[in-house]
Amino acid sequence: MNHLSLIIKREYLTKVRNKSFIIMTFLSPFIFVGIFALVAYLSSLNSDTVRKISILDETGLFTDEFNSSPHMQYKILQNISLEAAKKQAEIEEDYGLLFIPKTENLEDLSKKITFYSEDSPSLSMMSDINSMLETKVNTLKLKEAGIDSETIKSLHIDINTNQETFKGKETSKLGSGLKLAFGAAAGYLLFMFIIIYGNMIMRSVIEEKTSRVIEVIISSVKPRVLLLGKIFGTTLAGITQFLVWVVLILVLMTVVTSIFGIDAASASPSQQIMENSIDGGTQQVLHDVMLEINNLPILNLIVMFILFFVGGYLLYASLYASVGAAVDSETDTQQFMMPILMPLILAVYVGFFTVMDNPHGTVSQVFSYIPFTSPVVMLMRIPFGVPVWQQIISVVILFSSFIGMVWFAAKIYRVGILMYGKKPTYKEIFKWLKY
Known part of the structure; x- marks a missing residue:
């Protein structure tokens, strides 16, 4: 047992006195925090970027649906052709151009809306745009069928099932x-x-x-x-x-x-999603x-x-x-x-x-x-x-x-x-x- 304690002491002192061990012990936290600070800084720069999107709505139905935010600005274009709108968006270095053509019915419209951009847009942004368009199109479809969409919304009830163990402990x-x-x-x-x-x-x-x-x-x-x-x-x-x-x-x-x-929190890859969750509960x-x-x-x-x-x-x-x-x-x-x-x-x-x-x-x-x-x-x-x-x-x-x-x-x-x-x-x- 005496030998065991001596060997443990020797191994411990040999390791902690090693130069590489000492250097990495004190250098690693600086590297970790430095990487964290760099990611947070780059994320803050990215979150400060304002994306400008031009909207050419030939139907005139979606003009009031797009509300600008600190990180997203929408600009409605009027009395301009699609080609001229694309050139203008490129010259002004807009993030993209959303084109809503005029069609005979809503079914055709849902298949012909196009988003033009220099590179592939982010999935979260396209999801937000699609969500706004779908809400408006579905509301118009209900009106065509003679159904009051506001009445349907007022009758809608959200279900939030409570969770509890058999012993009465509440969970979520x-x-x-x-x-x-x-x-x-x-x-x-x-x-x-x-x-x-x-x-x-x-x-x-x-x-x-x-x-x-x-x-x-x-x-x-x-x-x-x-x-x-x-x-x-x-x-x-x-x-x-x-x-x-x-x-x-x-x-x-x-x-x-x-x-x-x-x-x-600025190191989060999706600050906009966090902002939306704050609004939602x-x-x-x-x-x-x-x-x-x-x-x-x-x-x-x-x-x-x-x-x-x-x-x-x-x-x-x-x-x-x-x-x-x-x-x-x-x-x-x-x-x-x-x-x-x-x-x-x-x-x-x-x-x-x-x-x-x-x-x-x-x-x-x-x-x-x-x-x-x-x-x-x-x-x-x-x-x-x-x-x-x-x-x-x-x-x-x-x-x-x-x-x-x-x-x-x-x-x-x-x-x-x-x-x-x-x-x-x-x-x-x-x-x-x-x-």
Whole structure:
């Protein structure tokens, strides 16, 4: 046990004192915040752009339908031909020209309206234009049929079905999406942590093996203790770096947003859609969001996130260490990486495509017990209300699998750490397990 603590301390100090580790620890938050600030700035420039659209309406029916906004200005053209209107729009560098020809009936009109522009227009803008035209055309069609469209509108009733559990807890439409977002964020964070710091462990083992330092260490320390020391030491270094990133990013984001006046919402790719949603019922959306956040098992999520995060990482870290011990260079690791990454990738796909549809289905439950996929899948399921006993069983299986995997990895580690000059095959690695 004394050896284990010494190895953990050595691995931790070796990592945190490394120049590249220190540089990336402090440089990465600046890069992240810099990219965020650049995207927000470019988005603000894009949102300040005013699009001018000329409208040539030969029917005279749509003149009052187009209302200009701060980001969209409509200009009605009169007593001008289509060709002259197109040339004028090009000369004045308008975003486009909407041509509404005069036809015998509304059915023909719906097929002949054309939008002219230099490049392909945005989908959101064309959707808005089509929506305005459809509303007017449908109103005119009702009048032709002798039906009062205003009466129909007044008789229209919107249905907003209330959602409530059998125990009387109120829910909303946003619930599933919000719960999936919480679970997906936790699963994705674990996924990235495993890949980044698992590779760090693997490279550390390869470096010590190629430098022959490992031969000196292994003479006085058991392979299993050395393996555990590397895993725990690198894990602590990774957690230290992660915490520094979180603190620095929060500080830098606060400084950037306050000094440069960058609004995080301005980084949204569709500001106009957000403006439309504000007009259509923001208070209800905010109410639903707060309601669902209050309904989330926050304490349960935090505790299980820590357990699955630690257990999942330790499980995969032991595999990364054994791969590093089996090869002589990082290029030789490629043949062994796919079997390690496939369960992680499978867990992400299962989480998104099964938990989203049925979080308590057979597939979701099975994969939330398999140790190689449970850290991601179970974290996605917990916000939907998973019984505590199921969570405990999954955690027990995960940590039991880690203990078994350490035994498995230590056998590979014991033989592979002293093997040089030969790329091992799966058959040879299987033989090492028998030694």
